[in-house]
Amino acid sequence: MQTQLADFIRNTPEGREADEILRKCVHCGFCTATCPTYQLLGDELDGPRGRIYLIKQLLEGQDVTEKTRLHLDRCLTCRSCESTCPSGVHYSRLADIGRHIVEQRVPRRGLDQAARWVLRELVPRASVFGAAMKAGRAVRGLLPTVLKDKVPVARASGPWPRPRHARRMYALAGCAQPAMAPSINAATARVLDTLGISLQEAPTAGCCGAVRFHLNDQDGARGEARRNIDAWWPAIESGEVEGIVMTASGCGVQVKDYGHLLQHDPAYAERAARISALTRDVAEVVAGEAGQLRAQLNAKGGGETAVAWHAPCTLQHGLKVRGVVEQLLAAAGFRLTPVRDGHLCCGSAGTYSLLQPEISHQLRDNKLAALGAGGAGIILSANIGCITHLQAGTSTPVRHWIEAIDARLNGFPL
Ligand code: SF4
Ligand code: SF4
Incomplete structure (x- = not known):
């Protein structure tokens, strides 16, 4: 992608980083197919390629409006697009840079501003x-x-x-x-x-x-x-x-x-x-001790239990830890039921579920339907946000996978 960044950003560390990211994008649009908000809303500007365009425009000095902010707000930062992109575009970093500028140019007002202030000041203080x-x-x-x-x-x-x-x-x-x-x-x-x-x-x-x-x-x-x-x-x-x-x-x-x-x-x-x-x-960490874990689990025995696994976006797309938990659970005697569209976000995304409840709840409904299709009696995940969000939409217990391993090893109830 050709770029001509505006004077305000061109020679800054953020400008150089954004320019490098933008230049990698070849507009192929492969990423739109795996973007949850594009799938729900069907608008190019609610997909990664459209958002990249919006950020490019603002970095090139064009007007920034509430509409720009809305499309960036609707992004879950799930990074599914990064997993799909064949060119290695680091979308989430570009979104961070773009959002920071939009926030300064288009100040929030009223309830939106108040809700964000409360979340920022309440949640991080344990x-x-x-x-x-x-x-x-x-x-x-x-x-x-x-x-x-x-x-x-x-x-x-x-x-x-x-x-x-x-x-x-x-x-x-x-x-x-x-x-x-x-x-x-x-x-x-x-x-x-x-x-x-x-x-x-x-x-x-x-x-x-x-x-x-x-x-x-x-x-x-x-x-x-x-x-x-x-x-x-x-x-x-x-x-x-x-x-x-x-x-x-x-x-x-x-x-x-x-x-x-x-x-x-x-x-x-x-x-x-x-x-x-x-x-x-x-x-x-646990996978690094897999041999010892297997030996201890074999000594405990126990029957096969069907579980549905939800890989958080932060685990599979952010940390790129894929297939590891699944192997550990299988080694512990759990049977993982098939779950379609495992790459898609559950809609939690930190504070997103409070700030964009409609999209968030639609994504949760879709995810719970996929997780429930195999008839598992328990859902396992790896992030407190996803666990709480999913649990609020189902009577099936939702737990962290390490609790399932602990139950097998140490007998604690799930
Ligand atoms: S981070 Fe997720 S929601 Fe945002 S553009 Fe990429 S795939 Fe879509
Ligand atoms: S898949 Fe990558 S290169 Fe293609 S449009 Fe999306 S971000 Fe750009």
Whole structure:
């Protein structure tokens, strides 16, 4: 694609990056076929190729309007288009650059502005979010559906094993997950403990920064990245902790990007790159110990259970971890039912389900129909956002896959 970027952006790091991305796009349109919003809305501007055009226009100095913002807002940032693109166009990075400019040129007003402010200020603060979740659970039956959907029923998390192994890793507690489903990190700690790794959480780490970043507070997200690096670095530097385990693939994508986010910060660039390199999704960590896991599972025995697997976009398109969880579940004796259109987003996409409820709910209905077609009695996934979103639309239990492994290994109820 030919480009002529405007003076305001041409010689900036963002301008150079955007130019390089745009030049890779050959307009073939293969990406539109796998874009969930294009499939639902049928408008070229609600597909990746159309959005790339809109961003190109604004970078070339053309007018930016509310219509530009609307089409970019409707994008889930699911990155399915990146998995499809034969030219390696890094669409999500281009969208980040474009959205940041649109946000400055076309300010939001009224409810839209207020809703984004509340989400930006509430969700990333674990203590505030935890208190809100507690209050929400107390009056869950009285909440409007849109809020009730975000207040999962409390489940016991079970014990967290005491540190006893030479191998140690950090888990990111994050912001929403400890209040919504503390059972996920506890199950991870138990599974890793049986595999010879002690898991701990750094008390001063917090939100990964994804919420702020995707609500266009990119500087605020960088601040959260710096705080987490400060929390993890001493134990990483001394070798006491070998890496960071992500149990929410949405957070994993963000932390894996710290090196890129802070590349122009001389005080943090090197540490950020190292932290990103040492960050792994829990599936990658468990797969690294697959032999030991198999031996332990064989010793436990147990019958075959049918499960439906939903791979979050952040896992399959963002982290590009594909087929790993499926193999681990099969090794644990689960039978995965066939699920059509596994590449498509469930509609959760962070705060998208609150900000674009109509599209989000349509995508959820489609996803639940696909997941339910094989008759599985349980749905498994890998990201708290997807798990909560899907659970709100079905009576079939939706759990993190590591809880299923924990159930097999340690007998905790799913
Ligand atoms: S990120 Fe997802 S919703 Fe956005 S353009 Fe790409 S495929 Fe479509
Ligand atoms: S598939 Fe890639 S090269 Fe083709 S239009 Fe989409 S982004 Fe551009």
